[in-house]
Amino acid sequence: MNIKINGKVEKLDRPSTVEALVSGKGLCADRIVIEHNRRIVPKEEWAGIILREDDSIEIVSFVGGG
C-alpha cells in the first residue's frame, strides 16, 4: 500500500494507524502536528485512523525561523 508522507510516496507493508506510523518513525508525539488528507488530526484520534491507499500525511514541527 502506497501512502504519501510529507510529499514522498512510501510503501507500507501492512495496515497501519496514524499512531503506529508515528511511533514507527520514532517521533515524539508531543512535538508534532499531523494532517491527514488535509485535515488536522488531534492526537486523540491517531489510534483510530487506519491509513488507506493514496492517503496523504503531513507531519510537521517547529524549527528555528524569523
Add this chain to the structure above:
Amino acid sequence: MTDTLEIGGRKIVNRLFIGTGKFASYPVMRRALEESRAEVVTVALRRVDSSSGTENILDYVPKGCIVMPNTSGARNADEAVRIARLARASGSTEWIKIEVIQDNKYLLPDNLETVKATEILAKEGFVVLPYMSPDLSMARRLVDAGAAAVMPLGSPIGSNRGVKTRELIEILVREIKIPVIVDAGLGAPSDACECMQFGCSAVLVNTAIAIAEDPAGMAKAFSDAVAAGRLAYRSGLPSAGTGASASSPLTGFLHEDSHRQ
C-alpha cells in the same frame, strides 16, 4: 508605572522580539534569549524529516516566552492559513506572524494575500501580526481585517541594512492605531534604537543576533538599545535644528571687559 506593550491580551515589557533562525545551535539560541530577556520569539513550521533529530526547539525557549510561529513558506493566503492552523494545533500558541512571499530574490511580502490571510485568521481567534511592506493603505486594511499589530520591513530580510523604509514607517506610526513593529533588515543595535526613538512599538530581530560572533552579547546589546530608544521616545526627543544653539551661558566670558564711563 511600568511601560508595557499590550498585544492579544498579553503585557510585554521587553520590546525586542527575537527570531530563532540561523543560530549555530539551540543552546546558543537559548543563551541569547535568556541574556536579552526576550518575551516574544518567532519559530517556523516545517515538515519533519530524518535529519530533524529528537531535539525540539520549544525545549530551548525560556519558560513564559510567547511563541509566535511564522507562516514562512506560504506563497498565498491559503497556504498561510493552513500553516497557521497547523501551528495552533501544536497547542503552544494562538499567535501567528503572517508571512506571504512570492518574491524569492528580495523576500518582499505580498501585501494583498497578507490581508486576506489576516482576515481569515483573525476571525478564527488568532492573534495576527502580519509582516508587510510599509504602505499606509495596506496597513489600514490590515487593521480592518483584525490584525493585532503591523510589522513593516526595515529592509530586506537578513540584509542587515537597517531601517531604509523609515519615512514610510513613520507615516504608519503616526496614522495607525495598533502597534507598529519593525521586522526585518535591522543590522545593528543602533538601527533598533532608531526605530524605537521615532515611535515604533517594538522591533523583531533575528539574523543580526544569530550570526554575530557572540549571539548572547549581541542579543543583550539589542535589548539595551531598544530600551534606550523607547525611553528616549517617551522622554520627548527634541527636534533637530539647522543652526547651533549654545549649551553654555552666553555671558560672563573672560574676554569681556566692561568699559564704564
